[in-house]
Amino acid sequence: MSDSKPDSAVSDTLMIEMRQVHKWYGQFHVLKDINLAVYKGERIVICGPSGSGKSTMIRCINRLEEHQRGQIIVDGTELTDDVKNVDQIRREVGMVFQHFNLFPHLTVLENCCLAPIWVRKMPRREAEDAAMQYLEKVKIPEQAKKYPGQLSGGQQQRVAIARSLCMNPSIMLFDEPTSALDPEMIKEVLDTMIELAESGMTMLCVTHEMGFAKTVANRVIFMDGGEIIEQNEPEEFFNNPQSDRTQLFLSQILEH
Amino acid sequence: MSTFEPHPDLPPPSTSVGIVGWLRSNLFSSWLNSILTLVAAYLVFLTVPPLLEWAFFKADWVGDTREACDSGGACWVFVGVRMNQFMYGLYPESEYWRINLAGFLIVALVVPLFIERFRWKLWLGLFILVGYPIIAFLLFSGGVFGLEHVETSRWGGLTLTLILASVGMAASFPIGVLLALGRRSTMPIVKSVSVVFIEFWRGVPLITVLFMSSVMLPLFLPEGTHFDKLLRAMIGIALFQSAYMAEVVRGGLQAIPKGQYEAAQALGLSFWKSMGLIILPQALKLVIPGIVNTFIALFKDTTLVLIIGLFDMLAMIEAALADPKWLGYAIEGLTFAAFVYWVFCFSMSRYSMALERKLHTGHSR
Numbered sequence: 001m002s003d004s005k006p007d008s009a010v011s012d013t014l015m016i017e018m019r020q021v022h023k024w025y026g027q028f029h030v031l032k033d034i035n036l037a038v039y040k041g042e043r044i045v046i047c048g049p050s051g052s053g054k055s056t057m058i059r060c061i062n063r064l065e066e067h068q069r070g071q072i073i074v075d076g077t078e079l080t081d082d083v084k085n086v087d088q089i090r091r092e093v094g095m096v097f098q099h100f101n102l103f104p105h106l107t108v109l110e111n112c113c114l115a116p117i118w119v120r121k122m123p124r125r126e127a128e129d130a131a132m133q134y135l136e137k138v139k140i141p142e143q144a145k146k147y148p149g150q151l152s153g154g155q156q157q158r159v160a161i162a163r164s165l166c167m168n169p170s171i172m173l174f175d176e177p178t179s180a181l182d183p184e185m186i187k188e189v190l191d192t193m194i195e196l197a198e199s200g201m202t203m204l205c206v207t208h209e210m211g212f213a214k215t216v217a218n219r220v221i222f223m224d225g226g227e228i229i230e231q232n233e234p235e236e237f238f239n240n241p242q243s244d245r246t247q248l249f250l251s252q253i254l255e256h
Numbered sequence: 257m258s259t260f261e262p263h264p265d266l267p268p269p270s271t272s273v274g275i276v277g278w279l280r281s282n283l284f285s286s287w288l289n290s291i292l293t294l295v296a297a298y299l300v301f302l303t304v305p306p307l308l309e310w311a312f313f314k315a316d317w318v319g320d321t322r323e324a325c326d327s328g329g330a331c332w333v334f335v336g337v338r339m340n341q342f343m344y345g346l347y348p349e350s351e352y353w354r355i356n357l358a359g360f361l362i363v364a365l366v367v368p369l370f371i372e373r374f375r376w377k378l379w380l381g382l383f384i385l386v387g388y389p390i391i392a393f394l395l396f397s398g399g400v401f402g403l404e405h406v407e408t409s410r411w412g413g414l415t416l417t418l419i420l421a422s423v424g425m426a427a428s429f430p431i432g433v434l435l436a437l438g439r440r441s442t443m444p445i446v447k448s449v450s451v452v453f454i455e456f457w458r459g460v461p462l463i464t465v466l467f468m469s470s471v472m473l474p475l476f477l478p479e480g481t482h483f484d485k486l487l488r489a490m491i492g493i494a495l496f497q498s499a500y501m502a503e504v505v506r507g508g509l510q511a512i513p514k515g516q517y518e519a520a521q522a523l524g525l526s527f528w529k530s531m532g533l534i535i536l537p538q539a540l541k542l543v544i545p546g547i548v549n550t551f552i553a554l555f556k557d558t559t560l561v562l563i564i565g566l567f568d569m570l571a572m573i574e575a576a577l578a579d580p581k582w583l584g585y586a587i588e589g590l591t592f593a594a595f596v597y598w599v600f601c602f603s604m605s606r607y608s609m610a611l612e613r614k615l616h617t618g619h620s621r
Contacts (some may be wrong), residue, residue, distance in 0.1 A: 064518050090524035101519035105538050114533060115523035162539075167523060 010218060013040040014073075015171055015202050016061060021070035023056060029062030030056050030227040031067065040170075043203045045213040045234075048223035048251060057223070058173045061204070062093045074112030075170060083095045091119060098176040100105040100156040108135065108159050109144040112166045120167065127166070134162040138192050158192050165196075172196065174237035208253065214238065222246045311591075322582060334585040335592045338424035338576045342592070345412015345567050351404060355415050358392045385426060392419075408486040414596065416486075420493060420558040420568065425551050427494035432501025433540075437531065439506055450502070457499035463560050465492040470564035489561050497554045504546035508539030541615050548608035552601045569593060 016038040023031040030053045038044060046054045059065040060072060063079055063086045069167050072079040074089045112131035114154075116122040122130075137143045140151075140156040148156050157177060164172060174193065178186045186196045190212050197203055198215045207213070213220050213234055220237040222230045230237070230246045238254075271277060283293040314329025317336070325331035335342070344352055365384050366373045396419075399405035411419065438450030454618055457465075469488040477483060518532030540547070562571040573589045576582065 063521055064521060087524055087526070090522060093522075095519075095522040097515060097519065098524075099513075099515050101513075101515035103516065103519070103534055103538075105541065115525065118529050118533065119524040163523070 009041040009200055011040045014038070015040050015042075015075055016204075017071070017073040018060075019059075019071040019073075021057075021060065021067045021072060022091070023053075023060065023065065023067045030226050034070070034228060036221075036228065038171075038202065038204065040202055041200050042219060043197045043201075043217050044205065044219045044221060045217040046204065046206045047208060047210075047213070047249070047253075048219045048229075052223040053226040054223050055175050058175060058204050058206055061171075061173060062090050062095055064095075071164075091167060092169055093171045093173060094167055094169035095173045096157070096160050096164055096175065096177045098179050100148070100153070100160045100180075102156055102160055102163070104148050104154075107145055107147055108140070108151070111148065111159060112163045113165070116165050120161045131162070131166050134165045135159070137165070137195070138162045139188075152185060154188045157181065157185075157189045161189075161192055171202045171204070174203065174207065176206050176208070178207065178209055188207070189247060210238070210254065222249065224249070265576070270346055271352070313350050313531055322585075330588050330591070331585050332588060334576075334588050335584050338572075338582075338589075341413060341525065341572050341576065342569055343413045346410040347406060347412065347415070347570055348404070348410070353407060354395045354398070354403070358395045361391070362388060389426075409487065409566075412569075413572045414569040416561075416566060417555075417558050417568045417570075420490060420561065421551075421555045423490050424493040424497055424554045424558070426488075428497035428501045428550075428554065429547070431494065431498035433505050435498060435502035436505035436509055439502065440509055454499045454502050457496050458503070460496075462493070462496050462557055463563060465496050466560055466564050468492075485564065486566060489564060489566060493554065493558065497550060497557075500550050500553075501547070504543050504550055505539065507546060508541075508543035509535065511542050512539050541612075544608050544615075552604055555600060555604070556597060567598065578599055 014037060016036065018034050018036040019252065021027070021031055021034040034057060036057075046058065056065055060067045060079075061074060063209050067079075075092050077085050077088050079085060079089060102108075103114070106114065109128060109131055112123050112129040112134065113124065114129065116127040117124055120127075132141055132144065135144055138161055139164075140155055140158055143151060143155060143159070148159065151159065161177075177193070178189050181189060186209070190209060193203070193205070193212070194216055205212075205217075217234050219231055220234050221228055222237070222241075222243075225244050230241065232242075237246075241250055271280060284290045310329050312329075314327050315332055316329065317332050318328055319333040320337060322331070322334070324333045340349070342353070344355055347355060362384070364583065365380065365388060368380060369377055369384075374380075394400055395403070396411060396415075397406060397408070435450045435454055438446045439454065441447045441450070466489055469492040470485060473488060474483065488570045516534055516538065517530065520534045525533065558568055559570045561568055562574070567575065570593050573593050577586050577589050
């Protein structure tokens with residue numbers, strides 16, 4: 001399944017498995033027969049034209065979207081209608097959104113502590129200490145007492161990453177994390193993500209940042225029309241794309 | 257080459273600042289505005305001095321009978337003589353202290369809530385919502401601890417107004433929130449029950465609700481069942497207002513971006529936790545003006561209990577106006593009623609504004 005070259009960070013433990021997954025929005029067939037296996041420590045970049053189903057696919061992994069046919073197994077737990085399984089998986093899977101989705105009525109620190117305290121039942125003091133560590137990791141501990149509205153976009157996105165990490169997830173999903181940012185702020189967020197990748201986190205990232213894909217990813221997936229058209233290690237993917245659609249897409253985004 | 261010299265800051269022209277500037281920009285900015293200002297000033301001159309003269313300068317304040325009112329202004333003596341009934345209704349005079357004690361108690365309990373550093377706010381708030389009503393009921397009603405029993409039909413005046421309003425608010429708010437959540441639910445039964453409930457209660461005038469609760473409900477209940485009239489009125493008001501509250505809250509819920517729900521879900525928060533911790537705190541903050549609007553309407557609507565024979569403050573004033581000894585002082589009585597209602601409603605309005613400022617976190621999403 002995975003064509004990745006031997007990579008010391010990637011183990012052979014299966015983290016996510018999607019088998020013949022289909023999804024429809026009303027009459028519209030958004031995901032068609034998706035088969036994907038993600039191993040522990042993999043950094044996967046998913047790209048493709050808008051409307052190709054990339055976001056929908058990763059949103060199925062933590063059940064923000066429901067798939068209608070096929071199987072999704074995350075860290076040994078299958079996603080079904082069983083709320084217990086869904087809760088279990090959401091605790092293991094962190095997600096970073098395009099528009100940050102920080103909670104505006106809570107301070108940065110409260111944003112980070114909320115889920116550990118209420119979902120993981122961690123004592124407040126402990127949760128705050130952990131949150132401060134993650135805020136230091138994303139390099140904004142000094143903003144802990146501020147409200148999200150007082151931060152720049154790049155800072156907010158780094159807080160959002162720290163907030164997800166506070167739940168100590170084994171998988172991180174990124175849904176176009178830099179698309180809503182001003183150009184000068186993209187780098188600080190990508191740097192944070194690169195550091196995260198180097199720490200061995202399993203990551204799935206929908207993004208148009210091809211530079212990020214080249215440096216960080218061990219596998220690039222190209223989607224179009226709700227299907228996985230092609231997947232390969234970055235070098236091969238960019239230098240030697242197999243399908244016409246991939247070639248067309250790459251020529252459109254890399255040409256200027 | 258001339259070198260760059262920064263300009264010093266000059267004072268603004270005297271006609272644009274200070275009193276002159278304020279007058280120019282606010283009252284005399286154009287010919288039309290100048291004329292309107294003069295007309296308005298003339299109207300103020302025509303109405304305000306006579307009003308002040310009637311209400312204060314020529315008014316009679318002290319005395320026990322209408323003979324004391326001979327200066328031609330307002331006869332506040334009438335209000336003064338009847339004050340106890342306006343405040344306590346038909347409650348036995350020897351037991352007024354019970355109402356005073358309950359009033360003092362609630363003030364003493366609420367004050368710490370406004371102290372920034374007070375740590376037990378949540379528990380105190382819960383006590384006020386759950387414990388205090390029981391204490392207040394026992395105090396008002398008596399029949400225990402050697403207190404004389406006082407029938408609810410003798411409760412009245414401003415006391416009754418405040419009881420009805422606070423019970424109405426305390427009950428309609430949580431019910432309204434639940435109905436709002438229910439109406440947005442994806443579960444068809446929960447949703448339709450909420451919609452039917454809201455649309456039913458919103459479609460019926462409050463006066464009908466009160467009338468039905470007082471006249472028709474006993475017909476359906478088994479013979480001999482005693483169901484207190486005041487309690488029925490309270491339930492009627494609470495259900496009626498909760499329907500309005502539900503729609504106000506729903507407006508707030510709809511204004512919360514979908515991303516907030518998704519972020520809460522993605523962090524593994526359950527439905528009730530994400531509502532309680534993420535969605536409702538934001539939604540309710542947005543609709544504070546609407547909530548207070550509903551509360552103010554509720555406060556004033558309590559006067560309608562008059563038609564089912566409960567004597568709230570306005571009903572006590574009406575009754576006093578019919579007293580043959582004090583005929584002809586309707587204006588004083590009703591002015592007093594208007595003043596009391598205004599003080600309460602205006603306080604609520606100011607409080608809501610202060611609350612909005614306090615909760616503002618400079619958010620942008």
